[in-house]
Amino acid sequence: MTPKKLVIVGSPNVGKSVIFNTLTKRYVTVSNYPGTTVEVMRGKAKIEGREFEVVDTPGMYSLSPMTEEERVSRSILLIEKPEIVLQVVDAKNLERMLPLTLQLIEAGLSLVLDLNFMDEAQKLGMKIDLSGLEAKIGIPVVATVATEGKGFNLLKKRLAGYSQRSAQSVDYDQIIASSIREVENLLKGTYPISKRSIITLLLQEDAEIESLVRLKEVQDYPSIKRIIQETRNRYSHPMNYVFGLYRQKKASQIADLVTTPSSFRNLGPGERLSRWMMNPFAGLFIALLTLFGLYLFVGVFGAQISVDFLEKVVFGRYINPFMIEVVRRTIPWHFLQNLFVGEYGIITLGIRYAIAIILPIVATFFFAFSIIEDTGYLPRLAMFVDRFFKKIGLNGRAVIPIVLGFGCDTMATITTRTLETKKERIVASFLLALAIPCSAQLGVILALLAGKPKSFSIWAGVVALNFLFMGYLASRVLPGEKPLFYMEVPPLRWPKLSNVLSKTYSRVEWYFKEVLPIFVLASILIWAGKITGVFGLVIRGVEPLVRGIGLPSEAAAAFLYGFFRRDFGAAGLFDLAKRGGLSGVELVVAVVTLTLFVPCIAQFSITIKERGLKTGLAMVAFIFPFAFLVGFLLNLALNLLGVKL
Amino acid sequence: MKLSDEAEEILETLWISAKEKKQNVDLNYLKLARDDPPVKELLNLGYIAILGDETQLAGRGRKEAESIVRRHRLAERLMLDVLDLKKELMNEAACKFEHLLYKEVEESVCTLLGHPKVCPHGKSIPRGRCCGKMDRAISPVVSSLIELDAGQRGRIVYLHGKNDKELQKLMAMGILPGMHIQIIQKFPSYLLQIGQTQVAMDEKMAEDVYVRRER
Structure with missing residues (x-):
């Protein structure tokens, strides 16, 4: 017997993932939905002796998608023909979430409704009459406190023993109702959801559904289109507003009947902390504190303590000597030995870098980021910085890719696609490429400037100034509408360790799949470049530039390697500085230039993939000379002012 | 001098045709002739001009017409937002109302309604003098969210x-x-409470939510 498919849907922040994790203990896979970067989790579950395939979908607010996430969730509902759909809602916000329930019922899906966070609702003094609600909308209703595992017995019973009842949906006015009747008679094809639902989406100008209907109703499409057009013309408001009002009216009616509203306002410790986070003064303090904590955990524990241990002890004492021995014995030719264990060898450089330096930094960063994400701090930070971000052509939402950029600029560039306007996406990817050092690079830079607070402040100041100034300029120069900012602010919650760990794991796994091959490739390229003498030529080409900003010629190699990995470059400088090859001023100039300098190969290729070849190349064509110009000016200024570092 | 109601209707039609539908109008379309009294009245005042088949607004007629459209649409808002009239009744009532609304009254109504920008049909309401000053001498019944205090x-x-x-987007929230x-707070961004949900948004979006104040 093939397993039944169970799809979990609901708005963001209602606890879908926790319910998914509780139902599916085995064989969970995370994969990108075809053609997107949206992650979809799938797993197997045995519920009351029956096999289910369970799918966890990204958050959706309605059947009319606004974001890529919502589009994926709807596609899953339309294409994968689930036997049962479980809608999870936040019990506290039943009135706001019922419109989606009504839409899913209208679509003819076999729906079970789960009111999650029942404990939070009760704490607020809300009472919800579950059997009343069940009777009123005609689908099975259950209540859970997913984080504590409460309510799952009944939920499982309802899922396994699902039986269709006559469910209640929305009533519309005469005009819409008669247009639904007319078009229903014309729709001859078979559809994954009810015809009524298809027609309401047509009326709401849903392009995807329009092309589906055009495909299936070759003959009658013109008449369908005419009826739809005429109906739309009779309303002065956009149709999604009209439908939204009808759904909300019905939802409020139902909610009024079955809930006793909360009698007092929630001003517990969580709420008070939440207000502080968004307060102009306390908020700034909390943001700085968070950054400092992040620095301690990632910059000190990850980039210094863990890296030291892995690099010096694990690789330095055990792996490298062992591999060198093995390679020397099995490969007789010296130049081939170098490919694996030479100065830039695949094992001694590529893999050592990936595992001993990058892994601890990236893993600690993603761990910390997942905790921050799960507490619900990010939307508060976004709201806090929005006014300021508007000045650099972004909106508060962009704080997520920018903060993520301090972990990995490549991954951050991918997430810029969640930004709404093209202009924001370009500005954000540009700033990521120019002025946001990734955790790997940051780790080495912090080590370089350790114990030199003056140098550190000059570096941080110049880079931050560039970020602000170039963002401001880009927002002025680039055409495009001003972005709007809106975001739901979920209550602050304690992160769940298992959730944090699984998120960190999947991010680190992604990072490795993408990055390890590039490291190996970079080692091979550097090896080949050195053997053929191509590198020598390129380095000689870069040398005048490097001397132009007052650095010794040896630094040229660092800049070239910097393109393969941003931190290769920084590490090159590190070696140079350790040998005493750089004066204080030279060091700061070199580090600033390298930070601004072109992104690494991975980020470069992702930028081109996401923003297009022309935009990607234009960015590099600007950043390359610009980084050297800033280096030149900084060197000039420091020398003129006679700054000693 | 007060125009006749019929003359005001003609000005209103001409203004909407010219400004919003971007098309010209001839007298036949309005089922009028050159020597009908309201047409003559407008011609004498120099408010309209007839060139061949086309009838156009002229001189002070433009300002006058705009003000009539403004009064009609303000009247609609008043009917719907304050008097809670049904939509079917609204247009008819507004048609009569616009002729009764004098300049001073018009400004008061506009202020009372929080200087709305669109009529209930989504068409824009021409701005008046009071909108620029954002007069708040009368405390408005309906106002944009940003007029409220935290x-x-x-x-x-x-x-x-x-x-x-x-x-x-607003509906999804x-x-x-x-x-x-x-309104929980207004700076650095707006923080709003709807039921048990909190939503953050910028001023641009909050501006588009019109509310009736409550205690």
């Missing part, structure tokens, strides 16, 4: 979205006519 509550009366997408809303 801590104040209101009931959402309508949304004035610039486009479909923006409306849909649970911001819909009829819902109760409270």
Whole structure:
């Protein structure tokens, strides 16, 4: 017997993932939905002796998608023909979430409704009459406190023993109702959801559904289109507003009947902390504190303590000597030995870098980021910085890719696609490429400037100034509408360790799949470049530039390697500085230039993939000379002012 | 001098045709002739000009026409938002009302309604003198959310979205006519409470939510 498919849907922040994790203990896979970067989790579950395939979908607010996430969730509902759909809602916000329930019922899906966070609702003094609600909308209703595992017995019973009842949906006015009747008679094809639902989406100008209907109703499409057009013309408001009002009216009616509203306002410790986070003064303090904590955990524990241990002890004492021995014995030719264990060898450089330096930094960063994400701090930070971000052509939402950029600029560039306007996406990817050092690079830079607070402040100041100034300029120069900012602010919650760990794991796994091959490739390229003498030529080409900003010629190699990995470059400088090859001023100039300098190969290729070849190349064509110009000016200024570092 | 109601209707039609539908109008279309009294009245005042088949607004007629359209649409808002009239009745009542609304009264009504930007049909309301000054001598019954202070509550009366997408975003956050809303804070961004949901947004979006103040 093939397993039944169970799809979990609901708005963001209602606890879908926790319910998914509780139902599916085995064989969970995370994969990108075809053609997107949206992650979809799938797993197997045995519920009351029956096999289910369970799918966890990204958050959706309605059947009319606004974001890529919502589009994926709807596609899953339309294409994968689930036997049962479980809608999870936040019990506290039943009135706001019922419109989606009504839409899913209208679509003819076999729906079970789960009111999650029942404990939070009760704490607020809300009472919800579950059997009343069940009777009123005609689908099975259950209540859970997913984080504590409460309510799952009944939920499982309802899922396994699902039986269709006559469910209640929305009533519309005469005009819409008669247009639904007319078009229903014309729709001859078979559809994954009810015809009524298809027609309401047509009326709401849903392009995807329009092309589906055009495909299936070759003959009658013109008449369908005419009826739809005429109906739309009779309303002065956009149709999604009209439908939204009808759904909300019905939802409020139902909610009024079955809930006793909360009698007092929630001003517990969580709420008070939440207000502080968004307060102009306390908020700034909390943001700085968070950054400092992040620095301690990632910059000190990850980039210094863990890296030291892995690099010096694990690789330095055990792996490298062992591999060198093995390679020397099995490969007789010296130049081939170098490919694996030479100065830039695949094992001694590529893999050592990936595992001993990058892994601890990236893993600690993603761990910390997942905790921050799960507490619900990010939307508060976004709201806090929005006014300021508007000045650099972004909106508060962009704080997520920018903060993520301090972990990995490549991954951050991918997430810029969640930004709404093209202009924001370009500005954000540009700033990521120019002025946001990734955790790997940051780790080495912090080590370089350790114990030199003056140098550190000059570096941080110049880079931050560039970020602000170039963002401001880009927002002025680039055409495009001003972005709007809106975001739901979920209550602050304690992160769940298992959730944090699984998120960190999947991010680190992604990072490795993408990055390890590039490291190996970079080692091979550097090896080949050195053997053929191509590198020598390129380095000689870069040398005048490097001397132009007052650095010794040896630094040229660092800049070239910097393109393969941003931190290769920084590490090159590190070696140079350790040998005493750089004066204080030279060091700061070199580090600033390298930070601004072109992104690494991975980020470069992702930028081109996401923003297009022309935009990607234009960015590099600007950043390359610009980084050297800033280096030149900084060197000039420091020398003129006679700054000693 | 007060224009006749019929003359005002003609000016209104001409203004809407020229400004919003971008088309010219001839007298036949209006089922009027050159020597009908209201047409003569307007010609004598120099408010309109007839060139061949085309009838156009001229001179002070333009200002006058704009003001009539403004009064009609303000009247519609008044009917719907304050008097809670049914939509079917609204247009008819507004048609009569526009002729009764004098300049001073018009400004008061506009202020009372919080200087609305669109009529209930989504057409824009021409701005008046009072809108520029944002007069608040009369405390408005309905106003944009940004006119409220932190801590104040209101009931959402309508949304004035610039486009479909923006409306849909507001609706997704649970911001819909009829819902109760409270402003928690206004700086650095707006923080709103609707039911048990908190939503953050910028001023541009909050501006488009019109509410009736509540205690």
